[in-house]
Amino acid sequence: MDFIIHPQGVVIPMVDQLPNLGREEEMLKAMGLQNIDDLFADIPDDVRFKGPLPLRPPQSEEEILSDARRLLGANIAMGSRTSFLGAGLYRNYIPASVFQLVTRGEFLTAYTPYQPEVSQGMLQAMWEFQSLISELVGLPIANLSLYDGSTAAAEALTCAVRVHNRKATQPNTVFVSALTPPDKMSVMENYCQGAEITIKTLEHNADGTLNLDSLKEAAGSCGVYLEQPNPLGVLDEGLTMTKEIIGEHTALIVGAQPVSLGMVEAPGHYGADIVVGEGQPLGSPVTAGGPLYGIFACSKPYLRLMPGRIVGRSIDVDGNEAYCLTLSTREQHIRRHRATSNICTNETLIALMGAMHMALLGPEGLHDLAYRNAAACQKAKEILVDTPGVRIVHNASHFNEFAIEIEGSAEACLAYLDGNGIIGGFDLGRWYPSITNQILITTTDQTTEQDIEALSAQLSMWTSHQGVSA
Amino acid sequence: MSHLFNHNGAPNTGYSQPPSIETAVKPSIPAGLVRRQQARWPRLSEPEMVRHYTWLSKRNFGIDTGFYPLGSCTMKHNPRVNEVIAQLPGIADIHPHQPEHHLQGLLSIYYEMQHMLEVCAGMDQVTLQPVAGAQGEFTAVRCIQEYFRLKGDTKRTKVIVPDSAHGTNPASAAMAGFEIVEIPSRVDGRIDLDALRAVADETTAAMMITNPNTLGLFEADISEASQIVHDAGGQMYYDGANFNAILGITSPGLMGFDAVHFNLHKTFSQPHGGGGPGSGPIGVKAHLAEFLPGPLADRRTPTAAEQSTAVDEFWYHWREPAHSIGKVQQWHGNAGAVIRCWAYYRRYGSGLTTMSEHAVLNANYLRHAIHKAAREEGVDHLFVDGAETDVAKHEFTLSLQPAKEQLGVSAMDVAKGLLDRGYMAPTVYFPLVVPECMMIEPTETESKDTLDTFAQHFAEVLKVDAETLHAAPTTTPVRRVDEVYAARNLCLRHPYDE
Numbered sequence: 001m002d003f004i005i006h007p008q009g010v011v012i013p014m015v016d017q018l019p020n021l022g023r024e025e026e027m028l029k030a031m032g033l034q035n036i037d038d039l040f041a042d043i044p045d046d047v048r049f050k051g052p053l054p055l056r057p058p059q060s061e062e063e064i065l066s067d068a069r070r071l072l073g074a075n076i077a078m079g080s081r082t083s084f085l086g087a088g089l090y091r092n093y094i095p096a097s098v099f100q101l102v103t104r105g106e107f108l109t110a111y112t113p114y115q116p117e118v119s120q121g122m123l124q125a126m127w128e129f130q131s132l133i134s135e136l137v138g139l140p141i142a143n144l145s146l147y148d149g150s151t152a153a154a155e156a157l158t159c160a161v162r163v164h165n166r167k168a169t170q171p172n173t174v175f176v177s178a179l180t181p182p183d184k185m186s187v188m189e190n191y192c193q194g195a196e197i198t199i200k201t202l203e204h205n206a207d208g209t210l211n212l213d214s215l216k217e218a219a220g221s222c223g224v225y226l227e228q229p230n231p232l233g234v235l236d237e238g239l240t241m242t243k244e245i246i247g248e249h250t251a252l253i254v255g256a257q258p259v260s261l262g263m264v265e266a267p268g269h270y271g272a273d274i275v276v277g278e279g280q281p282l283g284s285p286v287t288a289g290g291p292l293y294g295i296f297a298c299s300k301p302y303l304r305l306m307p308g309r310i311v312g313r314s315i316d317v318d319g320n321e322a323y324c325l326t327l328s329t330r331e332q333h334i335r336r337h338r339a340t341s342n343i344c345t346n347e348t349l350i351a352l353m354g355a356m357h358m359a360l361l362g363p364e365g366l367h368d369l370a371y372r373n374a375a376a377c378q379k380a381k382e383i384l385v386d387t388p389g390v391r392i393v394h395n396a397s398h399f400n401e402f403a404i405e406i407e408g409s410a411e412a413c414l415a416y417l418d419g420n421g422i423i424g425g426f427d428l429g430r431w432y433p434s435i436t437n438q439i440l441i442t443t444t445d446q447t448t449e450q451d452i453e454a455l456s457a458q459l460s461m462w463t464s465h466q467g468v469s470a
Numbered sequence: 471m472s473h474l475f476n477h478n479g480a481p482n483t484g485y486s487q488p489p490s491i492e493t494a495v496k497p498s499i500p501a502g503l504v505r506r507q508q509a510r511w512p513r514l515s516e517p518e519m520v521r522h523y524t525w526l527s528k529r530n531f532g533i534d535t536g537f538y539p540l541g542s543c544t545m546k547h548n549p550r551v552n553e554v555i556a557q558l559p560g561i562a563d564i565h566p567h568q569p570e571h572h573l574q575g576l577l578s579i580y581y582e583m584q585h586m587l588e589v590c591a592g593m594d595q596v597t598l599q600p601v602a603g604a605q606g607e608f609t610a611v612r613c614i615q616e617y618f619r620l621k622g623d624t625k626r627t628k629v630i631v632p633d634s635a636h637g638t639n640p641a642s643a644a645m646a647g648f649e650i651v652e653i654p655s656r657v658d659g660r661i662d663l664d665a666l667r668a669v670a671d672e673t674t675a676a677m678m679i680t681n682p683n684t685l686g687l688f689e690a691d692i693s694e695a696s697q698i699v700h701d702a703g704g705q706m707y708y709d710g711a712n713f714n715a716i717l718g719i720t721s722p723g724l725m726g727f728d729a730v731h732f733n734l735h736k737t738f739s740q741p742h743g744g745g746g747p748g749s750g751p752i753g754v755k756a757h758l759a760e761f762l763p764g765p766l767a768d769r770r771t772p773t774a775a776e777q778s779t780a781v782d783e784f785w786y787h788w789r790e791p792a793h794s795i796g797k798v799q800q801w802h803g804n805a806g807a808v809i810r811c812w813a814y815y816r817r818y819g820s821g822l823t824t825m826s827e828h829a830v831l832n833a834n835y836l837r838h839a840i841h842k843a844a845r846e847e848g849v850d851h852l853f854v855d856g857a858e859t860d861v862a863k864h865e866f867t868l869s870l871q872p873a874k875e876q877l878g879v880s881a882m883d884v885a886k887g888l889l890d891r892g893y894m895a896p897t898v899y900f901p902l903v904v905p906e907c908m909m910i911e912p913t914e915t916e917s918k919d920t921l922d923t924f925a926q927h928f929a930e931v932l933k934v935d936a937e938t939l940h941a942a943p944t945t946t947p948v949r950r951v952d953e954v955y956a957a958r959n960l961c962l963r964h965p966y967d968e
Contacts, residue, residue: 017549017817018828019917027831027918031838039830039861040719042688047724049823053717055589058819061551068813071575072560074781079563088800089565095485097520103553105534106527111543111742115885115895116953117946121530122744125523128474131964135509141962144745147601150800186796190612194647228503237500265505287556288576289566289801290601291747303960309745314956317941321471322948326956332604332641333900337650342641345602345735345750349743359474359519360484363508368487374497375490382494397500418569426567449491 016061076423078286082451083423084380086401086442088149088181088231089289090281092259092369093445098283098356107352112309112345116324117316123323126348127311129355133297136261136358136366137275138268142297143308145351146343149278150184152294153225153255154191155307155341156274159298160223160251161197162305162340167249169220173198176225177210179232181431188225202226208234208394208403215245223251223274228267229260231431233377233401233440234394243271251302258282258295260399262370274298281444283357284350293347293354304330307341369445373400376443380452384441387456389463393438401442403428406459407466410439416465420458472525475964479513510966529947530744531894537920539836541865541897541909542636542684544714544736549817552739552810561809566801570787571779576805577786579812580767583751586815590822591710591730592723593753597762599803603711606731606750607642607678612795613754613761614676614705614729615646620793626675626704632661634685634901636711639678648675655903659685659857659867666698674704681725682712682863684901685856686833686909696726705729705758713737714913715830715864718823722753729754738811740804749807763797764790828914829864832921836912837866839925849932852876856904865911867904874906877936881906886942886950887931893924 020027024036033039040048059067078091102108106121113119126144133142146152157174165171176188178201185199192199202224203214210226218224224246229235243252253274254267259281267275279293280286298306304327312326332339361369377400384390384404393403406413410427417424426440441455499505514522532538538545556562560575570577584596600606611629618626629643630651640650651674653665660683670677677699681689689695696706708722708730714737722730734740734749742748754762765788772785818825837855844850856867870881885895885908897909912921931939943949 017547018824018914020828020832020914021824023918024828024831027835031834036827036831039827039834042690042859042861043716043720044690044693047693047720049718049720049724053589053820053823055586055820055822056816058821059816061549061817064813064816065551065555067816068555068558068809069560071578071781072555072558072809074575074779075560075564076568076572077559077563078565078568079559083565085565085567087567091563093487095516097485097516099557101520101523101527104524104527106530106532107744108553108741109532109534109538109545109548110530110744111538111540111545112745114540114897115531115889116951117886117943117948118531118889118894119744120947121526121528124529125526126744127963130962131475131966132509132511134963135511135966147605148799148801150797151605181800183797183800187798187800190608190796190798191645194645196647235500235503237502240502261505261509263499263505265503266509269506285562286565287562288564288573288805290799290804291806292801310962312956313961314952314959316948316952317950320948322951324951324953324956326953326960326962332637334637335641336637337640337644339637339641339644342604342608342638342645343602344604344638345733345742345748346746347601347743348745348747349741350747352744356519356523358511359514359522360516361511362479362481362484362513363511364481364513365484365487366511367508368482368490371497372487372490374499375493378493378495378497379491397498397503399499415569423565423568423572430567445487447491 078423081421081423082454084425084441084455085423087426087440088278089286090444091286091446092281094283094357095360098353101356102349102353107349113325116322120323123311125352125355127313127323129351130311132355132358133295136258136266137256137297138266139275139297139299141303143306143310145347146294146296146308147347148290148292148294149255149276150187152276152296153184154188156253156276157188157192157197157223157225158195159302159306160253161195163302164222164249164251168222172196173200173221174223175200175202175218175221177202177227177230179204179230181231208232208396209236210238212238212241212245215242219246219250221250223253225253225255227255229257229399232394232403233398235264235397235399240270259370259373262366263374264399274302279351279354283354291347291350293350305340308343309346372445373443376447377402379449380441380443383452383456388460389466390459400444401440403438403440405438407463410437413462414439416462417458422455422458472522474522475512477512477514477518479515483513483515484519485516536892536894537916537924538894539896539910539912540894541911542711544911544913546739546913547915548739548741549814552813555813556806556810561806574779574781574786577767578781579809581769581786583808583812584767587732587751587753590717590721591753592721593730594756595759595762596751596753597766598751598808599763599799600750600752601799601804602748603731603733603750604638604642605798606752607638608645609763609798610707610729610731610752611643611646611648611676613758616761616793616795617758618675625673628673629675630669630677632679634683634903635678636684636709639709643678659687659903661689661691661695663691663694666695670698670702670704672703674699674702676705676707678707678709680709680712682715685867686862686865687857687859688863692725711736712864715826717826719826729758734807734811739814740807740810747804747807749804760792761795762791764794766791825914832912832914832916833862833864833866836910836921836925837862839922840928843925843929847929847933849929852932856907865909868908869904870906870908873932879936879939881908883939884931887934887939889943890945891927
């Protein structure tokens with residue numbers, strides 16, 4: 001290994017990254033300077049660091065990889081256990097070609113396509129992404145991604161207010177499902193407070209479906225946010241009636257799980273004005289919750305007030321097909337403080353993974369992927385309904401998650417399952433503090449019958465430890 | 471042309487899925503919710519899909535393709551071992567809701583990154599949650615807003631930004647609900663302290679500024695600016711977009727700032743991915759620390775039971791700040807980006823200072839080389855420095871106003887001429903205070919030879935006749951794209967219905 005001793009006495013195994021190490025003198029001399037410090041003569045002494053940064057010494061590539069393997073190896077990967085944890089993030093299989101292609105340097109190391117002539121690849125790929133998402137959710141317009149599902153939902157609320165506030169009888173007011181996970185709600189509150197938007201909540205029935213009487217209160221507000229399936233995994237047919245109840249001057253915003261749309265009706269086909277969602281289940285690993293990509297699609301009245309970047313198909317000076325960013329006058333680099341959003345860097349590369357996964361699936365592949373998710377969920381319900389001490393909470397249709405009630409505390413039960421090698425699901429008490437004994441069970445295409453049998457057996461054991469017999 | 475939507479092969483052509491689990495009863499979708507028409511997506515076999523995206527990639531320019539001197543974006547080389555690390559199952563296949571004893575490795579890396587950024591920025595607490603620079607700005611001004619609200623100081627409704635600021639600064643502050651007060655820069659591009667004094671008062675919540683500024687110049691008056699804002703009772707916010715210039719040399723903390731965001735995708739080499747993902751952690755002084763979004767990674771001595779799963783002598787855990795503004799992203803930020811940037815940091819360690827020195831060395835050398843080549847080619851009358859200065863920092867600006875006036879050649883024309891010579895164009899028309907601006911940032915990962923060659927090409931482009939430059943580029947996958955046509959004839963998706 002090549003080591004360079006820096007004047008400050010630091011040992012640097014990094015000539016591989018800094019090609020001009022050792023050429024400083026030559027370069028400085030050409031500029032008529034003596035030493036590196038001359039380049040910093042404009043920085044006053046009283047704001048200068050004294051001495052080297054108090055950080056660890058540099059490492060070589062091999063040492064870094066070795067440390068990474070040790071530290072990340074100490075994390076428990078979901079794939080190394082039987083896992084039923086989802087609650088907003090879902091680990092479906094991602095075909096190998098997606099990973100192979102997305103690390104091509106032409107995609108990986110590019111930035112925002114400010115020079116369209118040399119960025120046609122990503123521009124076209126994002127235009128295709130917009131086309132795939134638009135068709136998936138049943139709306140004519142989609143942008144090329146926001147940060148994640150939560151920021152997409154939050155930006156949808158502020159967008160709805162921008163569009164509807166003038167005609168609203170409840171101006172600056174939006175209604176959000178009371179089931180919305182608190183972390184997502186918190187993002188919405190942060191995004192809405194600056195525009196002085198009031199967020200009110202919509203109640204749900206005991207079976208998990210939306211209370212349509214509660215929805216009547218939302219008429220005349222700027223927007224309503226609901227999820228399909230909802231955060232408890234329930235597929236709610238009532239959502240097809242919501243647009244009629246709230247009326248044309250209130251935006252219906254639906255948060256959708258994209259894989260479910262292989263079987264479940266596209267929200268745009270039952271009146272949604274804006275569809276948002278966590279794109280991650282298509283094309284992206286869970287990655288501890290980021291990077292992900294937020295889906296944002298809308299109908300035409302929202303186009304000029306929507307957030308995020310959009311690619312349009314155009315022509316070049318020779319009349320040949322060409323792509324470029326368009327409608328940029330909504331954006332911060334032009335509109336500054338009057339922009340529709342402050343977003344600049346987004347999640348393009350992850351959206352590209354999504355597009356690649358969608359391209360491989362095709363319509364039938366998406367249906368099959370959705371069916372495998374749903375079949376695993378159905379199987380889990382069939383087995384757990386007969387498991388001693390376990391009750392399925394909602395007598396409803398589910399896509400790939402459902403809530404169960406168990407004996408004793410959910411937290412203790414999950415710790416017990418963990419001790420037996422099973423990541424048992426999500427403790428719903430973390431979202432809804434009054435609930436202490438419910439677990440959200442998630443299945444994906446990766447769930448096997450053996451996984452479900454193992455969960456059932458351990459839950460059965462758990463129940464017997466609670467002193468209850470079937 | 472290769473078109474995704476021209477492919478319409480047999481069903482299930484892209485990848486083979488195993489059969490679903492057998493169930494007693496078919497999974498049911500409520501009758502009113504069954505999807506009536508499948509998405510009219512294309513159907514591609516794997517070879518067709520691979521070829522389509524490979525074809526697209528060949529029509530895209532990245533750092534791997536060639537020199538990418540895009541000012542303000544810090545397009546440095548992305549070390550490939552970082553990509554290998556980010557795909558390990560210990561990061562790619564973990565869930566943020568897993569218990570802490572499943573995530574000790576992640577937590578320890580989060581802790582190490584928080585600490586490193588605190589040291590480099592001179593801040594007391596860092597959160598890694600914001601997922602992009604603009605979101606970091608928004609998060610920090612939200613923290614400042616809640617800080618004043620908790621103090622009952624409700625009159626502080628304004629945020630001051632220089633007219634040379636990145637567009638995200640005013641956009642982020644406005645999104646948080648602040649009124650924007652823009653102050654003009656001096657003719658030399660630097661902050662006008664008198665203008666600042668004139669607006670800083672009891673309504674000032676914060677000033678947002680980057681240093682070195684967007685012209686690549688160090689604001690030597692920064693301590694005085696901090697003093698003015700602090701005397702008025704406001705907070706100083708540091709836009710870390712230009713942090714690559716100053717690591718280990720100075721810090722926002724030393725300059726008197728209270729809050730800062732980092733663009734990990736710039737300074738710490740998270741690949742830009744054609745427009746993201748990024749990562750935009752923020753750091754704050756102690757008085758703002760309890761307002762940060764949670765969770766933060768923290769550590770303590772492990773209990774006896776914890777020792778077996780600990781990764782070192784500490785037990786790492788999440789912590790919620792007492793007066794947290796809440797969340798700006800639903801999970802723990804862009805963890806995948808944080809891991810890559812951790813690997814990048816490990817390569818340099820305390821040698822990050824050398825990294826910044828070389829970023830500044832390369833920028834100054836390139837500025838020198840461009841002027842020299844222009845003199846030798848007799849085109850030095852066609853541009854001037856965007857701002858007068860002895861030394862620039864990590865980037866510099868040129869004004870092509872003379873070329874515009876003398877030849878009718880714009881900064882955009884020169885940019886397109888550079889594309890024809892195999893380079894990514896510098897940032898053009900930013901900052902707005904420099905007419906016909908070109909903003910050039912070579913980064914530390916370019917060799918002297920690359921810089922010399924680029925300087926020569928830059929001078930040669932200026933020798934090309936105006937007509938040819940107006941018609942440039944001619945060697946790229948498409949020629950100049952009609953953005954007006956795109957906006958007037960909106961085609962934002964495949965025309966399924968036609």
